[in-house]
Amino acid sequence: xxxxxxxxxxxxxxxxxxxxxxxxxxxxxxxxxxxxxxxxxxxxxxxxxxxxxxxxxxxxxxxxxxxxxxxxxxxxxxxxxxxxxxxxxxxxxxxxxxxxxxxxxxxxxxxxxxxxxxxxxxxxxxxxxxxxxxxxxxxxxxxxxxxxxxxxxxxxxxxxxxxxxxxxxxxxxxxxxxxxxxxxxxxxxxxxxxxxxxxxxxxxxxxxxxxxxxxxxxxxxxxxxxxxxxxxxxxxxxxxxxxxxxxxxxxxxxxxxxxxxxxxxxxxxxxxxxxxxxxxxxxxxxxxxxxxxxxxxxxxxxxxxxxxxxxxxxxxxxxxxxxxxxxxxxxxxxxxxxxxxxxxxxxxxxxxxxxxxxxxxxxxxxxxxxxxxxxxxxxxxxxxxxxxxxxxxxxxxxxxxxxxxxxxxxxxxxxxxxxxxxxxxxxxxxxxxxxxxxxxxxxxxxxxxxxxxxxxxxxxxxxxxxxxxxxxxxxxxxxxxxxxxxxxxxxxxxxxxxxxxxxxxxxxxxxxxxxxxxxxxxxxxxxxxxxxxxxxxxxxxxxxxxxxxxxxxxxxxxxxxxxx
Amino acid sequence: xxxxxxxxxxxxxxxxxxxxxxxxxxxxxxxxxxxxxxxxxxxxxxxxxxxxxxxxxxxxxxxxxxxxxxxxxxxxxxxxxxxxxxxxxxxxxxxxxxxxxxxxxxxxxxxxxxxxxxxxxxxxxxxxxxxxxxxxxxxxxxxxxxxxxxxxxxxxxxxxxxxxxxxxxxxxxxxxxxxxxxxxxx
Numbered sequence: 059x060x061x062x063x064x065x066x067x068x069x070x071x072x073x074x075x076x077x078x079x080x081x082x083x084x085x086x087x088x089x090x091x092x093x094x095x096x097x098x099x100x101x102x103x104x105x106x107x108x109x110x111x112x113x114x115x116x117x118x119x120x121x122x123x124x125x126x127x128x129x130x131x132x133x134x135x136x137x138x139x140x141x142x143x144x145x146x147x148x149x150x151x152x153x154x155x156x157x158x159x160x161x162x163x164x165x166x167x168x169x170x171x172x173x174x175x176x177x178x179x180x181x182x183x184x185x186x187x188x189x190x191x192x193x194x195x196x197x198x199x200x201x202x203x204x205x206x207x208x209x210x211x212x213x214x215x216x217x218x219x220x221x222x223x224x225x226x227x228x229x230x231x232x233x234x235x236x237x238x239x240x241x242x243x244x245x246x247x248x249x250x251x252x253x254x255x256x257x258x259x260x261x262x263x264x265x266x267x268x269x270x271x272x273x274x275x276x277x278x279x280x281x282x283x284x285x286x287x288x289x290x291x292x293x294x295x296x297x298x299x300x301x302x303x304x305x306x307x308x309x310x311x312x313x314x315x316x317x318x319x320x321x322x323x324x325x326x327x328x329x330x331x332x333x334x335x336x337x338x339x340x341x342x343x344x345x346x347x348x349x350x351x352x353x354x355x356x357x358x359x360x361x362x363x364x365x366x367x368x369x370x371x372x373x374x375x376x377x378x379x380x381x382x383x384x385x386x387x388x389x390x391x392x393x394x395x396x397x398x399x400x401x402x403x404x405x406x407x408x409x410x411x412x413x414x415x416x417x418x419x420x421x422x423x424x425x426x427x428x429x430x431x432x433x434x435x436x437x438x439x440x441x442x443x444x445x446x447x448x449x450x451x452x453x454x455x456x457x458x459x460x461x462x463x464x465x466x467x468x469x470x471x472x473x474x475x476x477x478x479x480x481x482x483x484x485x486x487x488x489x490x491x492x493x494x495x496x497x498x499x500x501x502x503x504x505x506x507x508x509x510x511x512x513x514x515x516x517x518x519x520x521x522x523x524x525x526x527x528x529x530x531x532x533x534x535x536x537x538x539x540x541x542x543x544x545x546x547x548x549x550x551x552x553x554x555x556x557x558x559x560x561x562x563x564x565x566x567x568x569x570x571x572x573x574x575x576x577x578x579x580x581x582x583x584x585x586x587x588x589x590x591x592x593x594x595x596x597x598x599x600x601x602x603x604x605x606x607x608x609x610x611x612x613x614x615x616x617x618x619x620x621x622x
Numbered sequence: 623x624x625x626x627x628x629x630x631x632x633x634x635x636x637x638x639x640x641x642x643x644x645x646x647x648x649x650x651x652x653x654x655x656x657x658x659x660x661x662x663x664x665x666x667x668x669x670x671x672x673x674x675x676x677x678x679x680x681x682x683x684x685x686x687x688x689x690x691x692x693x694x695x696x697x698x699x700x701x702x703x704x705x706x707x708x709x710x711x712x713x714x715x716x717x718x719x720x721x722x723x724x725x726x727x728x729x730x731x732x733x734x735x736x737x738x739x740x741x742x743x744x745x746x747x748x749x750x751x752x753x754x755x756x757x758x759x760x761x762x763x764x765x766x767x768x769x770x771x772x773x774x775x776x777x778x779x780x781x782x783x784x785x786x787x788x789x790x791x792x793x794x795x796x797x798x799x800x801x802x803x804x805x806x807x808x
Contacts, residue, residue: 065790106640110633130630137634182698191642198641199634227633234637239645246649253675256653256660261698265670266678267801268685273698274673276662281649285641298700301744303675304662309791365737366707372717374735377752381712381741382702385689385750388792392744409744410702515706537704622708 062390066359069313069394073320080321081328081340087236088209088229089333099236106231114231117222120569123210124562126226127203131171131558134196138167141192142185151186152260153275158184165546165553170196172557173204173434175286175293175405175532176549178541182275182297187258190295194282198242201289202234204436205326207561209233211443212330214568215464221573237322238289245318246284253307254280279304287319290434292405292532300395300408301384312387312408316395319404323432326439334464338587343442346592350431350599354421355397361418362393368622382410393418400425403434405532412510412519412535416622419518419535420615426529427607428599429483434530437557440564447476447567448602449595450586459584466571479563483528484606486552490524491517491610494548508545510537514621518614527552667802673697677749678798683726683766685804686751686759688797689738690719693746702744716740729761750794753782769807777803 086093107114118126141148146157158166162178169176170193179185185193206229213223250256255276262274279295283305286293293299300306300315327347331340362383365376378389387395392409399406400422411422425431430441451468454461461468495517498505509516519535526533527549534540540549577583585591653660663674672678679695680688688695692703705712719740720732739755760774781800785791 061785061789062792065786068790106633106636109636110629112629112633126626126630129626130634133627133630133634137638180699180701182700191646192638194646195638195642198645199637227629231633234641239641242645243648247652250649250653250656250660253658253663255662256650257662258650259661262661262673264672266695267667267670267672267798267805268678268680268682270679272678272696274662274676275698275700278646278650280653280660281646284649296700296745298702298745298747301702302700303677303745303747303749304673307663307675309786313786313790368708368713369716369737369741372713372720373732374720374737374740375733375754376737377754378737379707380738380743381705381707382744383741384743384745384748385738385752385792385794386748391791407744410704412704412706413702413744415707510704511706511709511712513708515708518706535704536702537706618706618708 060390062363062388065309065313066390066394069316069391073317073324076317076321077324078328080325082332084237084325084329085332087232088212088329095236095240102235103231106235107227110227112227114225114228116225118225119222120210120565123207123223123226123565127207127561128558131203134171134199135167138170138192138196139163141189142166145186145189148186148188150188150191150258152258153186155183155186161543161546162541165550168550168553169532170291170293171200172530172553173200173289173291173403173437174527174530174553174557175291176527176534176553177293177532178546180297181295187277190277190282193293194285197282197285197289197291197293198234198238201238201291201435202230204434204561205233205237205322206230206436207565208326208436208439211440211564211568212333214572215334217465217576219573219576223569223572238285242281242284242288245288245314246280248314249280249283249311252311253304254283254311255304256280276304283315284318286406287315287404288322290319290323290402290404292399294406300406301410306408309386309391312391312395315406316398319402319406320398320432322435323402323438326436330439336587342587342589342592345589346595347431347442349596350428351397351401354401354425354431355394358397358418358421359390359393361415362389366415379413379415382413384409396422397425399533400531401428401431401433402438403429403529403531405526407533410536411522411533412537416515416615416619419522420611423522423525423611423615424603424607426525426531427483427487428603429529430599437530437561440560443564444476444479444560445595445599446586447472448480449591449598450584452598453591453594454584457584459582462577462583463571463586465576465578466574467577468571472567472570475563475567479560480602482559483556486528486556487521487524488606488610490548490552491521494520494524497544507539510539514614514618518618521610521614523549524552528556530557665802672798674798675749677747680797680801683762685801686756686763686797687739689748689751690740690742691746691748692742695747697747700745700747702746703742727759727762730758734758749796749798751797753778753793753795756795756800763804767804767808773807777807
């Protein structure tokens with residue numbers, strides 16, 4: 059068989075095999091059970107609580123969780139703005155890069171605290187090393203925050219009446235120190251051994267074999283790349299992200315980076331099974347997500363390996379659509395990565411999505427539109443939780459049973475929140491794109507720098523930008539000229555709303571369900587850990603995504619495909 | 623509420639020290655133990671220093687040419703072309719690259735040119751080309767340098783980087799390493 063295909067199969071199998079033990083480890087951490095690494099982390103955590111002046115034993119209800127989560131995120135935002143707008147004059151800036159303008163700093167600050175990592179700057183020229191290291195802090199803590207909020211929802215799914223759901227700080231600190239830190243160190247060291255730089259020296263200048271002088275950007279990249287994937291952040295140290303040979307030097311690091319970005323989202327599914335002692339529920343969720351993932355990944359791989367028909371017409375020997383791709387990864391691994399990074403909210407790229415075939419671009423956007431096939435650290439499950447609530451309600455109506463999920467009755471209040479969260483995503487994407495397209499068609503000359511490609515593909519560039527912002531993904535059709543006040547502010551607002559409302563919604567639902575009476579399972583209960591129920595969720599997801607997004611997709615990638 | 627704000631600020635400072643500081647230092651210290659000291663892998667040839675992971679621009683007929691690059695192999699501003707697959711300007715530039723290649727390699731038929739040699743990479747710094755892309759340049763280099771085609775074919779098969787563990791990923795040619803070996807032949 060083709061070695062490119064075998065390489066893709068390897069990266070999928072390894073992550074699935076690692077996900078179960080990792081899920082068990084995460085489950086233990088959040089169930090306060092002993093693990094082998096306690097001797098290291100117990101003292102570290104205690105020190106953090108002490109220095110942070112935190113009472114980590116105080117139980118919080120769902121509203122208190124939201125308040126502390128929003129408060130600490132506000133602190134992060136202020137810190138990010140201070141650093142990004144002043145870093146030009148601060149330490150660790152050997153390349154003399156400038157501070158960010160206010161609108162760019164706003165976009166970048168929101169982008170990194172929202173675990174999105176949409177980047178309207180280039181790492182080589184737009185940020186100092188200090189700026190990079192502070193953004194790296196957000197790559198840890200925004201992921202830790204997402205995981206903590208998801209654990210709060212899982213706590214609420216336990217079989218009891220509960221008014222408090224653990225302590226935010228406790229869950230947050232444990233996520234950061236016991237999951238993100240050790241595995242980031244491991245991955246970063248593997249990257250260093252494979253040639254990723256980790257230095258504080260600035261640009262180097264070399265003379266090439268053909269006797270031309272070239273500058274080479276370097277920096278503390280390896281540490282950044284590890285957590286950018288483990289925390290499903292995705293922001294690149296360099297402009298070209300993980301297609302850059304220093305961010306992703308070879309096929310081994312490419313496989314490592316794919317596995318790293320998928321690990322926590324997959325493991326979290328099994329952690330849920332462990333914490334709730336409901337293994338079948340975990341397998342049902344895993345099954346639905348995996349089917350969705352493969353349905354997007356396989357046609358994309360096929361599509362990219364077949365190449366571009368318009369170039370085939372020129373009469374050359376194609377071996378895949380190689381525009382925007384690197385030879386060391388090949389078309390298959392690039393296509394696979396592009397779906398992994400869009401279903402999971404990483405948004406790092408090892409090939410330029412703007413140059414993918416139209417239908418591949420469609421599958422990438424669909425991954426972000428659904429945003430719950432695996433999904434980002436913690437938040438992927440929160441999105442899926444909303445789909446579960448919708449499905450329980452719809453199936454309950456279909457078979458004439460009271461809609462119950464894990465022994466808790468779902469009523470009007472929960473459904474209103476779930477619908478609100480579901481509709482927010484298409485609302486942000488579609489109104490944003492509609493507004494931008496209208497502005498562009500009214501001022502095609504003034505705004506000509508916006509789009510790098512004409513016609514349908516130009517529309518796709520704008521649609522992709524809003525989809526990526528609203529999915530907290532951060533990848534882009536990078537041809538879009540996006541460092542302008544309009545794009546900085548518009549995508550900034552979208553990222554902000556799309557980060558916090560889909561966290562607050564599920565936590566509110568979970569808090570409300572947790573305080574309800576537990577109804578033991580009976581013959582009349584709708585079973586939620588069966589294949590039938592999984593199929594129902596899948597149908598709900600397809601209907602929601604198809605109905606909301608099909609019209610927009612048909613104007614962009616589908617029209618481009620039909621015109622080729 | 624006031625307590626929340628103070629705790630949030632203090633916790634953020636602690637996290638800043640831990641993740642931006644301690645974590646960075648741990649990784650940095652490990653990198654100092656490697657031969658490259660975390661500065662990126664380099665190779666030396668005729669007194670020049672090259673970064674072995676970074677592609678270089680090779681357009682001279684004396685060398686195996688590298689792929690087109692949207693940033694002309696500027697390693698301080700990586701980027702792809704971000705041209706869409708149906709963009710007429712993009713398709714015209716691919717056609718122009720095919721014509722240029724044929725003009726420099728008159729013995730080669732269009733149907734032998736692989737797509738990686740006429741398309742720009744994602745980073746603009748791709749150090750590799752496909753094996754076919756190297757093989758179809760043999761005739762030209764043999765003429766310019768006066769080295770036999772057989773010797774060049776042998777060199778290419780020696781320089782071919784195999785898939786990882788022989789099983790995973792594509793075969794490829796590291797253009798810089800190949801060209802250094804080519805210079806060593808004379």
